[in-house]
Amino acid sequence: MTPAARVAAAIELLGEIAATGRPADRVAADWFKARRFIGGGDRRAVSLRIWAVLRARARLGWWLARAGAAETPRAQVLAWLCLGEGLALPALERLFDGATFAPARLEERERGLAAALAGQPLDHPDQPPAVAAELPGWLHARLAAALGEHAAAELAALREEAPVDLRANAVKAGREEVRAALAREGIEAEPGRWSPWALRIDGRRPVAATAVFRNGEVEVQDEGSQLVALLADAQAGMRVCDFCAGAGGKTLALAAAMGNRGQIVACDVRGGRIDRAAQRLKRAGVDTVRRQVLQDERDPWVKKHKAGFERVLVDAPCSGSGTFRRNPEAKWRLSEAGLAELTALQARILESACRLVKPGGRLIYATCSLLPEENEAQVERFLAARPDFAVLPVAGVWAERLGGAPPAAGPFLKLLPARDGTDGFFLAVLERKGTAAEALHPSTGSG
CATH class of the missing domain: 3.40.50.150 (Vaccinia Virus protein VP39)
Structure with a gap:
């Protein structure tokens, strides 16, 4: 996929997620399954952008409202490219060029939006606490009260990407045995902090494609x-x-x-x-x-x-x-x-x-x-x-x-x-x- 096609795919998939009440990971899995021609690298790139937009929804929405723009999947992706990836108008116009598999060309109002967002940070001191925490207002109030002295650190952690944890299946293999098998397939893992079964890997890796997973020796589990x-x-x-x-x-x-x-x-x-x-x-x-x-x-x-x-x-x-x-x-x-x-x-x-x-x-x-x-x-x-x-x-x-x-x-x-x-x-x-x-x-x- 071209960079422009990846952007178009992200817009389409965000629209699918917004249109259904199903979990985003399930929607994404079905979406990619129906498009087996999308390779692993492209799949990863589109997924990373999708989840970045979902994690920043409130802050992106705040910026869009400030600029007088509607909160649509296309506008969310455009805002993320400006605020999260730091792209300026020339780069955006190359992505939104209307070519085959690319998003439609930017309209004048979208160029204005890009100009308004250029050079701005995703986080802004004027954002209300609930927006900064990426939460609906009522839920922010409840969680802040429940977390007490831990609220600032925990609410900040909740808006970040979660680590990937694995569970060594003790029915078939021990943790060190699984760790060694993963290493042989190019996936480095470190023992967890609490569970004697736990392993943690760095970033999203193709665990499901490994022999150790197919053999049932490891499961993905927090x-x-x-x-x-x-x-x-x-x-x-x-x-x-x-x-x-x-x-x-x-x-x-x-x-x-x-x-x-x-x-x-x-x-x-x-x-x-x-x-x-x-x-x-x-x-x-x-x-x-x-x-x-x-x-x-x-x-x-x-x-x-x-x-x-x-x-x-x-x-x-x-x-x-x-x-x-x-x-x-x-x-x-x-x-x-x-x-x-x-x-x-x-x-x-x-x-x-x-x-x-x-x-x-x-x-x-x-x-x-x-x-x-x-x-x-x-x-x-x-x-x-x-x-x-x-x-x-x-x-x-x-x-x-x-x-x-x-x-x-x-x-x-x-x-x-x-x-x-x-x-x-x-x-x-x-x-x-x-x-x-x-x-x-x-x-x-x-x-």
Whole structure:
């Protein structure tokens, strides 16, 4: 592709992302899949520009509004080329030259826009705090309050590109073995900070094209997500339920923690995602997982398997505010009403999933959110309604499973991008009171 064709591709793909409610990475993957003629270098160049624009949406929009320009995909890309890549009008006219596969020629008003943006920085002291943080105003206020003294550093980190973390699949290979195999294929990786499985690579590399990935020895997974699976403390021989399994990332990690011995039931209301997990399970050499599609969170299957699991992981649907580095478009699709719906759903899921936990077993509640209404407040509400559960302080689980102490004090695990180098995560370990013997004769009450 010519440089101009890459710009045209970025404009088209941005338009596709804006027109759908689907995650940007999924839209981009399908877009490129339908255009297999686009080579790897071109694909990377277009992707980098797309994600740069998405991460700078608020600041680009501020500059466009200041110049009196409409916020369209074409205008966003034009503004990014000026503010983010420092291109002047002559260079822009060579890209927007109307040739085959190139964007249409610049109109007079676009030339005026380019002239107004020439030499300007993307960041400007007049930008409101929410714009500078790349957040909707209402969400900026909530996150700033939730993060407290960490707000400045963490909000700055949330607008940057996330690192690429890998998980060595302990079912097939150890971390150093995987690291060496990646090096032989030209990908250097460093051990993670917290997880014994974690490796971090520099930038976006073609991991999926490597033999070590195709053989199922490594998965792409943020280190924070790996920690959630490790702190579930699922052990060999246990019966474990991954209640919101999705595409199976944490299911795979749970299986590795169990040495592929025991039974895991991976549940989700989205049958398509559960079905896609089958390929990942096969590649990883995991044969202890049974997939279960649920109608909703109160599917009759839950009552049928009441008190049947030593561990139940609820990786709940959430705002994803801890992962805005990876999904920058998600923040603009979230609304206060949508957040209220999510917190209500989380409460219903907890109320139902807890019935699966054996006396003496554990319910692990996790989100990739930084908002207390999805985290601490949700756990407090649950415990008020379910006195048969109690918090198991995460420090003890961490010491037993990983050694040492977690990144911050408190009964729950809270991971922050700037401080901890992971996505933002929350985790609470809740133990059901009672003894293992009671599991043989569970109560016939509401459960």
